[in-house]
Amino acid sequence: MSTIEVSAASSQPTRTDSHVTNDFSIQVATVNGSGSQTANTVLMRALFQMGIPVSGKNLFPSNIAGLPTWFTIRASKHGYIGRKKEIDFLVAMNPETAQEDVRKLEPGAAVVYDEPLKLNTVRSDLHFYPVPFDRLVGPVCPEARLRKLVRNMIYDGVVAQLLGIDMEEMRTALYKQFGPRKAKAAELNWNAVKAGYDFAAANLVKTDRYRVERMNATAGKIIIEGNAAIALGCVFAGVTVVSWYPITPSSSVIEALTTYLRRFRIDKETGKATFAVIQAEDELASIGMVIGASWAGARAMTATSGPGISLMAEFTGLGYYAEVPAVIVNVQRVGPSTGLPTRTMQGDILSTAVLSHGDTKHPILFPSSPVECFTMMISAFDLAEYFQTPVFVFSDLDLGMNNWMSDPFPYPTEPINRGKVLTAEDLDRLGGFARYKDVDGDGVGYRTLPGTRHPKAAYFTRGSGHNENAGYSEREDDYMNNMDRLAHKFEAMRSRVPAPYVDIDQRAHVGIICAGTSRYAVEESRDQLRDEYGLQTSYLRLKAYPFTPQLSEFIRRHERVYVVDQNRDGQLLQLMRLELDPDEIAKLRSVRYYGGLPLDARTVTAEIAAQEGF
Amino acid sequence: MSTTAVPPKKTNRIGLEIAAYKGGKTTLCAGCGHNSVSERLVECFFEMGIEPWSVAKFSGIGCSSKSPAYFLGMAHGFNSVHGRAPSVATGALVANRNLLGVTVSGDGDTASIGIGQFVHMLRRNVRQIYIIENNGVYGLTKGQFSATADIGSKLKTGVVNDLPPIDCCLQAIHLGATLVARSFSGDKRQLQAILKAAIAHRGLSVIDVISPCVTFNDHEGSTKSYSYMKEHGEPLHELDFIPACEDIAVEIAEGEIREVEMHGGARLRLKKVGRDYDPTDKLNAVRALAEAEKEGHVLTGILYVDTSRPDFVELLNLVDEPLATLPESKVRPPREALDQIMDELR
Known part of the structure; x- marks a missing residue:
């Protein structure tokens, strides 16, 4: 029997007693469309339910079925939930990639594999666990057409047994995943998990170091994808008009949003919707509808990714110049062009900050977590309506499409801020208004909504030159006054956008700056730099553009400041160059990663250590 | 004090004078067909007694698209992006279902750069009046052909168009507009009747108005x-449009007159000229347009009308009050809703 070979083979590294507990990564290599997502989610959830901090990263191809896909689960007793570069525990289910996957492992890693792949012949410094999946799946799944899907649940059982994952937690996670309506399917899959577990218990001898132990670090937390968090933010921001065009990786924002809106925003008395979701013909139309709806007074948003942002450039300029609110979510993926549509990047920062022709500047918010996806969507709507301008929210594929362990979301404490809108009563009192006059000194004029029943309510909105009264004008002074007011308005935003997170280490001469999902790698890297190189660092995580005064203060108090970018050209750093003083710019160093995978701490640590001369 | 009696100014049924329906002074060329269309809009909205502030005007870019500034100055207007007025109008009209939308576009704005948004607007049947001021050329860029230019028509420079035109009415009938008409800016009476029918119509009205460009396309060969x-x-x-409030009984000779009942009880009366034409028959409308093209005629009048198809706002099952001004209590779910979702995600 093959398993005897496993335990007795002299090529296996000897069994070790130095356990590694709750600190490893599991990678499952399968084929796209084989239903492995459920098996992986169950595994991740079971760890979460055992109180162990976890993260899951789905590395998938731009394809519906047939191409290789990898899912990585990281368990970290330290609470690190960024990507871990090294794989400690591989589940090799895909014949196409198995050999290469095994070759990439560090010595001492464990490999669960489909027995016929004979991976134990590839290397001798790994712990191999062959499993006859086809033989095991038959008895638990009599229906042949389901076997391809159920087969994957077997590795869940094997992994649970080898790592010591509580089977009751596996069971809870599995039944939660299927839900009460699919109890029969859940039972079928549960039998497969058990079959895997029983096989491993009876036939495999554990020789690797990795194992789990119950902790209490996930109590009260939730698991959610960033895209669903953005959707919830929209619901609680009171969004009323949504227009979109499907594009990976943003489509699930609107799909989740539609589900939540149907559940929570149907008027109970009338059965009618307090929202409209419109699938547009393209991104030109989706942003056009958002601009039109916002102009008419709705809270309107769209979600897209890089190629959609490119198409929205012209309307964004109109929104900026005619001063119409809009909320645009960009779940960034790898560009340029079609690029790597299922890989992650923060590569649209520079182009979006000044999107469209002429002089334009647009605020961008950078959520880094599901909680911030939620709270920043609410901020985005308030900012867009207050400042009467398009506001961008920049997530990325890593945040948007992966499951994250998160604190629960806080219910908004502030009422919805609809900005400076005059009603018919206001017009009676004022006797009229000048649409583009800076009455309050913050550059923001008062607007009226179409349909306001007042003879003095109307004004004419145009993307062509206009004066304070919204009249057509090609005059030099009108144009310049308008542009200066718009610039002033942008300055006024600095005190209204979310301020950065700052952690100053009084001993540090070195600072690190990043935005969005880079935080996970950077926060872990700070510990690595401290523990491995004795380098103390301060840290600033940007939450918004325009930058706030904290940025300059942070740079000034450090000798060298590393700006971490997930793009080739150091876009975040380049954007700072446009705004900062030369002596501040001189302190900036660039750390860049642009391979399309979520940024990992090792990459950041290695780059900073090298530049620091270690 | 003068005692000379001033004749009372004429007011409409809501007590407004025609001045309340006028816009800014036109900056288009003298004699431009577009100005006639603006005048007809002023007259029709005045005569129908529509509150001007209940109207929202939209346009793209081009000569035609400037014209919303020249009528209904008391209505909000939005001169947007080239070829993209349909999306802006759709967003606004969904945001506030009480608005009556009037979009003015041109042949370049609709049939060239904007054909994508035009056809999808047709599919949605968004309630609004969509006017194409069609002159076959780009005016603001000084006289290039648009996609509605006929085969064989000649530019002032002598260049002959050899590509077939897009017939916006044919597209509109085919893809879901529920009132489709063609008219001529020089036919005051017909255009008035069509515009009034469109104001009463609850759906998308597409009106293709042949509106000559006196500067670049009014020569021999055009x-x-x-x-x-x-x-x-x-x-x-x-055509005669009879508002709902006017209950005029007229002797109708059998076979000579057709009546179409519009929304709200208004009626459209079609008096036969030459042939009997049923504007509720889609196939018939398509055939008539194809035949006219073959014979070199430009058919005008109400080509197609369908008062039964639901408009976009109905399909969206929206609440009765405008989405735009719903209070916070209607759009932000309570704390318990968030708590419930959080529990489910644990």
Whole structure:
């Protein structure tokens, strides 16, 4: 029997007693469309339910079925939930990639594999666990057409047994995943998990170091994808008009949003919707509808990714110049062009900050977590309506499409801020208004909504030159006054956008700056730099553009400041160059990663250590 | 104090004078067909007694798209992006279902750069009046052909168009507009009747108005000139629009008159000219347009009308009050809703 070979083979590294507990990564290599997502989610959830901090990263191809896909689960007793570069525990289910996957492992890693792949012949410094999946799946799944899907649940059982994952937690996670309506399917899959577990218990001898132990670090937390968090933010921001065009990786924002809106925003008395979701013909139309709806007074948003942002450039300029609110979510993926549509990047920062022709500047918010996806969507709507301008929210594929362990979301404490809108009563009192006059000194004029029943309510909105009264004008002074007011308005935003997170280490001469999902790698890297190189660092995580005064203060108090970018050209750093003083710019160093995978701490640590001369 | 009696100014049924319906002074060329269309809009909204502030005007870019500034100055207007007025209008009209939308576009704005948004607007049947001021050329860029230019029509420079035109009415009938008409800016009476029917219509009205460009396309060899339209224009019927409030009984000779009941009880009366034309028959409308093209005629009148199809706002099952101004209590779910979702995600 093959398993005897496993335990007795002299090529296996000897069994070790130095356990590694709750600190490893599991990678499952399968084929796209084989239903492995459920098996992986169950595994991740079971760890979460055992109180162990976890993260899951789905590395998938731009394809519906047939191409290789990898899912990585990281368990970290330290609470690190960024990507871990090294794989400690591989589940090799895909014949196409198995050999290469095994070759990439560090010595001492464990490999669960489909027995016929004979991976134990590839290397001798790994712990191999062959499993006859086809033989095991038959008895638990009599229906042949389901076997391809159920087969994957077997590795869940094997992994649970080898790592010591509580089977009751596996069971809870599995039944939660299927839900009460699919109890029969859940039972079928549960039998497969058990079959895997029983096989491993009876036939495999554990020789690797990795194992789990119950902790209490996930109590009260939730698991959610960033895209669903953005959707919830929209619901609680009171969004009323949504227009979109499907594009990976943003489509699930609107799909989740539609589900939540149907559940929570149907008027109970009338059965009618307090929202409209419109699938547009393209991104030109989706942003056009958002601009039109916002102009008419709705809270309107769209979600897209890089190629959609490119198409929205012209309307964004109109929104900026005619001063119409809009909320645009960009779940960034790898560009340029079609690029790597299922890989992650923060590569649209520079182009979006000044999107469209002429002089334009647009605020961008950078959520880094599901909680911030939620709270920043609410901020985005308030900012867009207050400042009467398009506001961008920049997530990325890593945040948007992966499951994250998160604190629960806080219910908004502030009422919805609809900005400076005059009603018919206001017009009676004022006797009229000048649409583009800076009455309050913050550059923001008062607007009226179409349909306001007042003879003095109307004004004419145009993307062509206009004066304070919204009249057509090609005059030099009108144009310049308008542009200066718009610039002033942008300055006024600095005190209204979310301020950065700052952690100053009084001993540090070195600072690190990043935005969005880079935080996970950077926060872990700070510990690595401290523990491995004795380098103390301060840290600033940007939450918004325009930058706030904290940025300059942070740079000034450090000798060298590393700006971490997930793009080739150091876009975040380049954007700072446009705004900062030369002596501040001189302190900036660039750390860049642009391979399309979520940024990992090792990459950041290695780059900073090298530049620091270690 | 003068005692000279001033004749009382004429007011409409809501007590407004025609001045309340006028816009800014036009900056288009003298004699431009577009100005006639603006005048008809002023007259029709005045005569129908529509509150001007209940209207929202939209346009793209081009000469035609400037014209919303020249009528209904008390209505909000939005001169947006080239070829993209349909999306802006759709967003606004969904945001506030009580608005009556009027979009003015041109042949370049609709059939060239904007054909994508145009056809999808047709599919949605968004309630609004969509006017194409069609002169076959780009005016603001000084006289290049648009996609509605007829085969064989000649530019002032002598360049002949050899590509087939897009017939916006044919597209509109085919893809879901529920009132489709073609008219001529020089036919005051017909255009008035069509516009009034469109104001009463609860759905998308597409009105293709041949509106000659006096500067770049009104010469010999043009098929969009005043003289060409006078020779080749062929009215399908004589049109009368009878508002709901006017209950006029008229003797109708059998077979001579058709009536179409519009939304809200208004009626459209079509008097036969030459042939009997049923504007509720889609196939018939398509055939008539194809035949006219073959014979070199420009059919004018109400080509197609369907008062039964639900408009976009109905399909969206929206609440009765405008989405735009719903209070916080209607759009932000309570704390318990968030708690419930959080529990489910644990």
